[in-house]
Amino acid sequence: MDKDTFRRLELLNQLKLTETEKADAFAFFGSREKERLALDKIDTSSVERMVHVMPIMTVVREDVAVQKFSREALQQGAPETDEGYWCVPRVVE
């Protein structure tokens, strides 16, 4: 893991780590990479990926529009609202 890749990951995930956290994360990445090498010893070229542990597919429900919660209820936990809208900083300069 180089510093540029790490910075790219921070940007992608909207995070900014302190220098101490970065050093710890680098060590963490190193340990995970070291243990991952054990997986390479298993030949999985003829093994199918297992996405679901049980033979289930996502159930497709009837496409019926329902108003489960009111706008007011949905905005109860919002950090900032104004006349039914969620407030964010200006996005168009």
Added chain:
Amino acid sequence: MKIYSSKLDKKSDKAIVVDDMLLTVDMPTSAGSKMLDGYMSLFEAEAITRLKANGYDIVGKADVGEFSFDLLGETSCNGAIVKDGKLCNASAEILKADEAVATVNLEVNGTVIRAAAQNDLCAVKPTYGTVSRYGTVPVACSGECVSVMSRNASVCREVLGVIAGHDDKDGTSLPEPYEYTSGVRRVAFLKSMTQGIDGEISEKLSSFKATLEKNGVEVCELDDEVICLSNIAWNILMSSELCNNVSRYDGVKYGHRAESFSGIDELYTNSRTEAFGELLKKTILFGSDNLSTENYMKVYDKALRIRRVISEAFAKIFGEFDAALMPACSTLSYGEDYLQSNKDAAFTENFYTAPASITGLPAVAVGGIQLIGKAFSDMMLLEAAELCEKEGK
């Protein structure tokens, strides 16, 4: 340091405490994170609805580690619970104090099985898809399960019987009826899974083995090196799923919002950076790296294939045996300073719990050890747990 994240002023002889990963409408749900501190859900978890419909009273919520994938809950935004110099788990403390008949928890990375094993309690992580995950805070959806912990196996069985069953609202809920198996006759003792355990756990395993044999169950030693790779693959899958699941927390519609920001990007970054803890941040970055174009095939795709290899290894074992016996943790307690020398303990101590997490197989912790069985053997594993409990009395 908090045992309850919320508590209702209710007394009941059918009191249940749920952990803070299950949504409730009368108490906040924080998932142990500053990001969701004080968050009130508009709907409740299906497991809670079913418990209430069957006469149980939800009397409070147990604190959890941030998004519940740590060792015992030590990464909670409320701090770790430490008693007599040892790390404790909130749900286990509630049960030990006899404040509830059972706790219902979201098992993501072995916390529930580990806590039960270390506190002489019983816990069942059911077959994936048999208990609805509707209304739980999502972390690692392909493996997490709503689980039950109690002071004894019979209560676990009763509560599991109430919350299990198909739910249309959960896309991964299995169709009913579930054909639960019963009767333990042959158990495989997975010797390869005993690496790293201390003397006390070793004694617990020997004692459980002896109890099974005394009750006419044949126990055979087995070595399976592939199963030992479970936590490496699970760490990859869990982190990748977690990275996606927590991407929704941005400080806009709900959750923590930073006070200081100059634009929308800084609002997102500052809110997430302030609210998320250290373990969560590095796990998000690790998961994101696994899903990157460079690593997707080499790491994430490989882990999915390894998941099948492990599942097939278990299928082979369960062709001959009814259950697999193995440790649930390396030691019966973690000292306060354990995490200083084992910073990544959540990613290493899950060596013992990841086999059940990655395969979706049911697991039961009892008498300080763990039994894993084939799909739908949940009740049979609890029967074996009862044998152990009877022997203890």
